[in-house]
Amino acid sequence: MIKKRDIHESHGLFELMAHPEVFPFVRQKAHSAEELLFLTKQTLEAEERGELISRTIIDEWGAAIGTINLFDIENGAGFLGTWLGKPYHGKGYNQPAKEAFFEEIFYELGIDTVYMRIRKANPRSQKAAEKLPYAVLANETKKHIYDQLNAEGDIYNLYEITKDLYTFHKLRTQETIQEEALEA
Template sequence: MIKKRELHECHTLYDLMVHPDVFPFVRQKAYSYEEFLFLSKQTIEAEERGELISRTILDEWGNAIGTINLFDIQENAGFLGTWIGKPYHGKGYNQPAKDAFFSELFFELGMETIFMRIRKVNTRSQKAAEKLPYVVKANESRKSLYDQLNAQEEVYDLYEIPKDLYTLYLYQLQQSAEEEQALEA
């Protein structure tokens, strides 16, 4: 479902990224394939330096369909950036990609908090975030960070995924699955 970024998938990803329903919400915008290739090389090098974490989202056949990233890593926390190509919207790829990425971040790479800044006009992403039981709207609880994000103009809502809340969510999923198995037996 996710894997480390590789340059050979840049053509596919670039073609998906430039769609008008996707492009406005992509953090690392590229206005040409060559620029996207350059940004992808920089991303891979930045990950090697520990500055960010970037993965390619794959469909069930192993085709690149988007990216999921953790930017601005400081003190075991960073900002999530995800985009999926328009042909794959609403097909159930987002949640499994996030689950795989969050598990890697929290349980393999030692992250403690994942932040999401979502544009107030991006209601699709806001609704998706607010449906998740481990996401907390943090405009008030992380007021200084919220103010920093919106220093020029109030553009973003701030959301937080704490490791303990995500761990509780996974525990509850496991408990539900075990109870369902017990009822079937």
Template sequence: MLKKRDLQDCHVLYDLMVHPDVFPFVRQKASSYDEFLFLTKQTIEAEERGELISRTITDEWGAPIGTITLFDIEDNAGFLGTWLGKPYHGCGYNKPAKDAFFSELFYELGIETIFMRIRKVNVRSIKAAQKLPYVALANETRPKVYEQINANGDIYNLYEISKDLYTLHTLREGMFQEAHHQLKEA
């Protein structure tokens, strides 16, 4: 479902990224394949320096279908950026990709808080965020961060995923699945 970024995936990812339903919402925009290749190389190097964490999202057969990245890492917190190619919208890849990434971030890499900055006009992403039970709207609870991301106008909503809330959700989900399994056996 996730793998480290690799220059060999750039052709497929670039073709998926330039779709008009995807491109406006991608943080690292590239206007040509060569520019995308250069940005991917920079991303790999930035991860080596501890500035970000980025993974390629793959389908069941290991084909690249999008990316998920934690940008601007500071004080064990960063901003999430995710995109999937248009053919994969609505196919159920978003939640498992986020679950795998969040698990790696929180339990292997020491991240404590994940912020999501979502354009108020990006209805698809807002609905996806609101479906996740461990996501909290943070416009009022994190006013400094909210003001920072909206320095150029009221463009973004701020969402927060804390390690504690995510852990509580996964424990609850695991207990529900165990109870459901026991009921099936009875």
């Protein structure tokens, strides 16, 4: 569902990123495949420096269909950025990609908190965030971050995912699965 980034995916990812329903919501925008290749090289270098974590979202055949990233890492926290190519919207790739990413960053890479800043004008991403049972709207509880994000106007909602909430969700889900297996 996810894998480490590879510069050889840049052309295919650019074609998916360039769609008008995707491009406005991509944080690392590229206006050509060559520019995305350059940005991907920079991303790989930034990851080596511990500034971000970036993975490619793949489909069941291993084709690159989008990216998932943790930007601005500081003190065990960072901002999530995810995009999928338009042909893959609504096909069930988003949540499994996030869960695979959270497994890695929370349990292997030492991240404790993930923030999601989502444009209020992006209902698709709002809906996706609200489907995550371990994501909490943090406009009030993290007001200082919310206010920084919205310094230029009322643009973003802020969501927070903590390692503890994610772990609790996993344990609760496993417990439900075990109970269902015993009842069967």
